[in-house]
Amino acid sequence: MALEDQVRGRKVKLHDMCLRDGMHSMRHQISLEQMIAVSTGLDAAGVPLIQVTHGDGLGGSSLNYGRGLHSDQEYISAVASRMKNATVSVLHVPGIGTLDELRMAADCGAGCVHVASHCTEADVTEQHIGLGRKLGMDTVGFLMMAHMTDVEMLVSQALLMESYGATTVYCVDSAGYMLPADVTARVSAMRAVLKPETEIGFHGHHNLAMGVSNSLAAIAAGANRIDGSAAGFGAGAGNTPLEVFAAVAERMGIETGIDVFKLMDVAEDSVLPMMAKPPRADRDSLTLGYAGVYSTFLYNAKDCERRYGLPARDLLMELGRLKMIGGQEDMIEDTALTMAKARGLIAADA
Amino acid sequence: MSKIKCAIIGPGNIGTDLLYKLLRSDVLEPVWMVGVDPTSAGLARARELGLKTTEEGVDGLVPHVLADGVQIAFDATSAYVHPENSRKLNELGVVMIDLTPAAIGPLCVPPVNLETHAENAVMNVNMVTCAGQATIPMVAAVSRVQPVDYAEIIATVASKSIGPGTRKNIDEFTRTTSGAVMSVGGAKQGKAIVVINPAEPPLMMRDTVYCETADEPDRDAITASVKAMIAEVQKYVPGYRLKNGPTFNGRQVSIFLEVEGLGDFLPIYAGNLDIMTAAGARTAEMFARKMLDGSFNPKMAEMA
Numbered sequence: 171m172a173l174e175d176q177v178r179g180r181k182v183k184l185h186d187m188c189l190r191d192g193m194h195s196m197r198h199q200i201s202l203e204q205m206i207a208v209s210t211g212l213d214a215a216g217v218p219l220i221q222v223t224h225g226d227g228l229g230g231s232s233l234n235y236g237r238g239l240h241s242d243q244e245y246i247s248a249v250a251s252r253m254k255n256a257t258v259s260v261l262h263v264p265g266i267g268t269l270d271e272l273r274m275a276a277d278c279g280a281g282c283v284h285v286a287s288h289c290t291e292a293d294v295t296e297q298h299i300g301l302g303r304k305l306g307m308d309t310v311g312f313l314m315m316a317h318m319t320d321v322e323m324l325v326s327q328a329l330l331m332e333s334y335g336a337t338t339v340y341c342v343d344s345a346g347y348m349l350p351a352d353v354t355a356r357v358s359a360m361r362a363v364l365k366p367e368t369e370i371g372f373h374g375h376h377n378l379a380m381g382v383s384n385s386l387a388a389i390a391a392g393a394n395r396i397d398g399s400a401a402g403f404g405a406g407a408g409n410t411p412l413e414v415f416a417a418v419a420e421r422m423g424i425e426t427g428i429d430v431f432k433l434m435d436v437a438e439d440s441v442l443p444m445m446a447k448p449p450r451a452d453r454d455s456l457t458l459g460y461a462g463v464y465s466t467f468l469y470n471a472k473d474c475e476r477r478y479g480l481p482a483r484d485l486l487m488e489l490g491r492l493k494m495i496g497g498q499e500d501m502i503e504d505t506a507l508t509m510a511k512a513r514g515l516i517a518a519d520a
Numbered sequence: 521m522s523k524i525k526c527a528i529i530g531p532g533n534i535g536t537d538l539l540y541k542l543l544r545s546d547v548l549e550p551v552w553m554v555g556v557d558p559t560s561a562g563l564a565r566a567r568e569l570g571l572k573t574t575e576e577g578v579d580g581l582v583p584h585v586l587a588d589g590v591q592i593a594f595d596a597t598s599a600y601v602h603p604e605n606s607r608k609l610n611e612l613g614v615v616m617i618d619l620t621p622a623a624i625g626p627l628c629v630p631p632v633n634l635e636t637h638a639e640n641a642v643m644n645v646n647m648v649t650c651a652g653q654a655t656i657p658m659v660a661a662v663s664r665v666q667p668v669d670y671a672e673i674i675a676t677v678a679s680k681s682i683g684p685g686t687r688k689n690i691d692e693f694t695r696t697t698s699g700a701v702m703s704v705g706g707a708k709q710g711k712a713i714v715v716i717n718p719a720e721p722p723l724m725m726r727d728t729v730y731c732e733t734a735d736e737p738d739r740d741a742i743t744a745s746v747k748a749m750i751a752e753v754q755k756y757v758p759g760y761r762l763k764n765g766p767t768f769n770g771r772q773v774s775i776f777l778e779v780e781g782l783g784d785f786l787p788i789y790a791g792n793l794d795i796m797t798a799a800g801a802r803t804a805e806m807f808a809r810k811m812l813d814g815s816f817n818p819k820m821a822e823m824a
Binding site: 232233234264265266268269288290291293294296297319492493494495496497498499500501503504507508 | 670672674676679684687688689690691694695711713714715716717718719723726728730732763764765767772774776
C-alpha cells in the first residue's frame with residue numbers, strides 16, 4: 171500500500187521541542203521573553219504540546235551539560251501561566267533529574283512528562299513514571315538512542331515502561347541515524363505488542379535530513395505522536411522541522427489541528443531570529459547521523475576543536491566507536507584530551 | 521594474630537565481592553552470610569567457603585551473635601531494611617558498616633574521614649555510594665587546597681554492574697552522593713549525575729569531578745593534592761587512576777578518573793563494585809585494629 175494511503179485520515183498529535191531540544195542550539199541561554207513569545211505563538215497556531223526545560227531536562231543545568239540562563243522553575247512557570255490550549259511538557263532523565271524536580275514541574279503547571287532512559291535501561295524509570303502518573307500528568311516513556319539496540323530489546327523495554335504506567339511510549343532517534351525502514355521495523359513491532367490504548371510516539375533528528383520521512387514512516391507503522399521543532403531548533407542538525415512536517419501532513423491528509431501558516435510565522439519571526447547560525451547539517455552534524463552519535467555532543471565537540479585543535483569530526487567518530495551514550499558529555503573532553511595527547515597537539519602530562 | 525569476626529548481610533554481588541576481600545584480611549574473619557532466599561547462589565557460595573549461613577534474615581543471625589563472637593556486620597541489602605538490621609545488631613554490641621544508601625550513620629570515605637570516625641568509636645558508618653567513594657576523595661583534594669563553591673560529579677557505570685535495587689531507587693543514589701559531595705567532600709554545593717552504559721564489552725567505571733573554586737584555582741597546589749589523594753585511594757583500590765587532568769578553565773577544575781576493579785567476583789569493569797567493597801573492608805579493618813589493641817570496646821546496649 172502506498173504511504174499516502176497508510177496515513178490519510180490519521181489523527182496525529184504534534185509536540186514542539188524548540189524550547190527544550192532547541193536549548194542545545196542556544197547553549198541553554200533562551201530568555202524568558204523569547205520563551206514566552208515562541209510558546210504563545212505555538213499555542214495560537216494550535217500546537218497541542220510544548221516542551222520546556224533545560225536541554226537535558228529537569229535538573230540538567232550543570233557544568234557537564236551547561237548552565238541554563240534561568241531555572242526550569244522560572245521557564246515552566248512563565249510559559250504555563252500563558253497557555254490557552256497547549257499543555258506544557260517537560261523532559262525528565264532519571265540519573266540527572268530527581269523526583270523532587272518532577273514534583274516542582276507539576277506544581278509549576280507542567281501537564282506532560284517525557285521520562286527518558288537509554289533504549290536498554292528502562293528499568294531506571296519505574297519510580298519516575300509512577301510519580302508522573304500519580305501527579306496526574308500525561309506520562310510518556312522515552313527510549314533514547316533507539317538505533318543502538320535491536321527491535322526485540324526495544325520492544326521489551328517499551329513493555330517495561332508500559333507496565334510502570336506510561337500511557338505513551340516513544341521510539342527516539344537521538345542520533346538522527348535511522349532510515350525509514352529502521353523506524354518502520356521498530357514502531358510496528360512496538361505497535362504489535364503494546365496495549366491498543368497505549369500511544370506510540372516518534373522523535374526524530376535531522377542530521378541526515380530524514381526527520382520528515384522518518385516521521386511519516388512512524389505514522390504509517392502506528393505512531394500517533396510526532397515530535398518536531400519550529401525552525402528545526404534542536405541538538406545536532408536540529409529536530410524534525412515542525413512547520414515543514416505540518417505542511418506535509420496537511421497535504422497528505424493527516425489531521426494535526428495545526429494552522430500551518432501561523433506555525434510558519436512563529437518559526438520565521440520568533441524562533442529563527444534567536445540564532446545567528448541556526449542548526450544545519452554541517453560536516454559535524456552530518457557525522458552524528460552518519461555514525462550514530464548522540465546529537466547533543468555536537469557543541470561540546472566543536473568547543474574541543476577550538477581548545478585543542480582536534481577536528482570535531484574525528485572526535486565524534488571516536489565517541490561513536492567508544493559507544494558513548496546520552497549523558498556522557500564529560501567523556502567528550504576526556505576523549506579529546508586523550509586524542510590530543512596521542513597526536514602531539516598538547517603535552518602528555520596536561 | 522587473632523581476627524575480629526564478621527557477618528555479611530546480603531549475599532548478592534556486593535556481599536559476595538566483599539566476602540572475597542574479607543577472606544584475604546589480616547584482621548577480619550567472615551563467619552556468617554545472611555540472606556532471605558534459601559535457593560540463593562550467594563548463600564551456597566558462602567557455605568562452600570566455610571561460612572555459616574541463614575535464609576531468615578538478620579533474625580536468623582541474632583541468636584548466634586554472642587556465641588560466635590560476631591563484632592562487625594556489613595549490610596549489603598537495601599536502604600529500607602537497613603535501619604532495623606542496624607538496631608538489632610547494635611543492641612548486641614555489633615558495629616555496622618552500612619553499604620546501602622540508608623545513611624543513618626555518619627558518611628565514611630576512608631582517605632577523607634575514616635580516622636575521625638574510628639576515633640569517635642561510632643556504632644554505624646555509612647559507605648555513601650560507589651560514585652561517592654570514587655569522586656569524593658577528589659573533591660576533598662581540591663577543597664583542602666582552597667574553598668570549593670560547587671562540585672559536580674558524573675559517574676558512568678556498566679549496565680551489567682548495576683543491580684535491580686539501585687536501578688529502582690536511582691534517586692536515592694544521586695541524593696546520597698550529592699549530599700556527601702558537600703558534607704564529606706567539603707563543597708558548598710553539590711550535584712551528582714549517574715549514567716548507565718550498556719556497551720559490550722562492558723565499559724570500565726568512569727568518574728568525572730568538576731569543582732568550581734571560590735577564587736582563581738592554585739593550579740600547582742591542586743595538581744599536587746589530587747595526585748597525593750590518588751595514591752591514598754590506590755592503597756585499597758589499586759585500579760583507581762587519573763585518566764586526564766586536572767585541567768583548569770577559569771575557576772573550573774576538571775578531573776577525569778577510571779576505576780578498574782580487582783575482579784574478585786564481578787569482572788574488572790565493575791570498578792564501582794570494587795571501590796565500594798574495598799572501602800567497606802578498609803573501614804572495618806580500621807575498627808578491627810582498634811578493637812584488637814583495646815582502644816575500642818563496643819558493648820551491648822544493656823551493659824553500656
